Amino acid sequence: MIPTPHISLENKDLIAKTVLMPGDPLRAKFIADTFLTNVVEINSVRNMLGYTGYYGKKKVTVMGSGMGMPSIGIYSYELYKFYDVENIIRVGSCGAYSPELKLYDVLLVEKAYSESSYAKTMGVSNRKLLNATKVLNNRLIKASEKLNIPLRKTIIHSSDVFYRMNPDEFKDIYQKYGAEAVEMESFALFANARALNKRAACILTVSDSLVTHEATTAEERQNAFTKMMEVALNSL
Numbered sequence: 452m453i454p455t456p457h458i459s460l461e462n463k464d465l466i467a468k469t470v471l472m473p474g475d476p477l478r479a480k481f482i483a484d485t486f487l488t489n490v491v492e493i494n495s496v497r498n499m500l501g502y503t504g505y506y507g508k509k510k511v512t513v514m515g516s517g518m519g520m521p522s523i524g525i526y527s528y529e530l531y532k533f534y535d536v537e538n539i540i541r542v543g544s545c546g547a548y549s550p551e552l553k554l555y556d557v558l559l560v561e562k563a564y565s566e567s568s569y570a571k572t573m574g575v576s577n578r579k580l581l582n583a584t585k586v587l588n589n590r591l592i593k594a595s596e597k598l599n600i601p602l603r604k605t606i607i608h609s610s611d612v613f614y615r616m617n618p619d620e621f622k623d624i625y626q627k628y629g630a631e632a633v634e635m636e637s638f639a640l641f642a643n644a645r646a647l648n649k650r651a652a653c654i655l656t657v658s659d660s661l662v663t664h665e666a667t668t669a670e671e672r673q674n675a676f677t678k679m680m681e682v683a684l685n686s687l
């Protein structure tokens with residue numbers, strides 16, 4: 452069933468078996484411009500920029516997921532199910548819930564906690580915590596060791612809400628579930644991988660802190676996030 456409703460691509464071969472997924476489509480362009488050779492632009496609908504190229508000898512696609520679980524849920528499902536993608540590695544940003552985290556720390560997600568109904572509604576799982584795929588995480592750990600980039604293995608919160616009426620509520624989620632940081636996509640990505648028997652992982656860079664209220668600018672993020680991208684690319 453290609454083209455799909457959200458990816459208007461006729462030829463499956465233009466998409467690699469492994470896809471790196473930043474939230475921001477402009478970050479997908481940045482990754483392609485900075486790290487990849489022989490890049491072909493994928494024209495997908497809804498402005499979600501995608502590129503396929505090579506990192507050394509490894510073919511890889513980078514495509515934006517958009518923000519939030521419904522968005523990554525749609526794009527990752529179509530990539531897995533209809534474009535024969537096997538591995539999706541989300542490379543994103545997160546807000547720190549833990550006072551131990553500093554801006555620009557790089558996290559490897561072992562589990563995503565969410566109060567979202569995504570996995571339940573999909574018919575995959577009634578659990579509130581979903582796992583990343585171990586083999587992908589092990590490759591990411593190996594790559595980080597080779598590059599000497601520290602990676603903190605952790606639980607994160609996938610939230611549906613960015614702006615909250617009660618900004619201190621994060622402390623309960625940190626206490627109860629051990630979620631050290633918040634983003635808005637991993638839980639749906641992990642649910643899709645589970646539903647379709649595919650692989651999913653997520654590495655995140657801390658872009659702001661709910662504890663200290665420090666934040667990075669969009670410009671700083673673009674460059675500082677290269678460490679995380681190198682880990683992802685070297686795990687291929």
Ligand code: HPA
Nearest residue numbers: 544545546613633634635
């Ligand atoms: N909340 C949700 N998602 C995020 C945040 C945040 O504070 N920072 C980066 N992604």
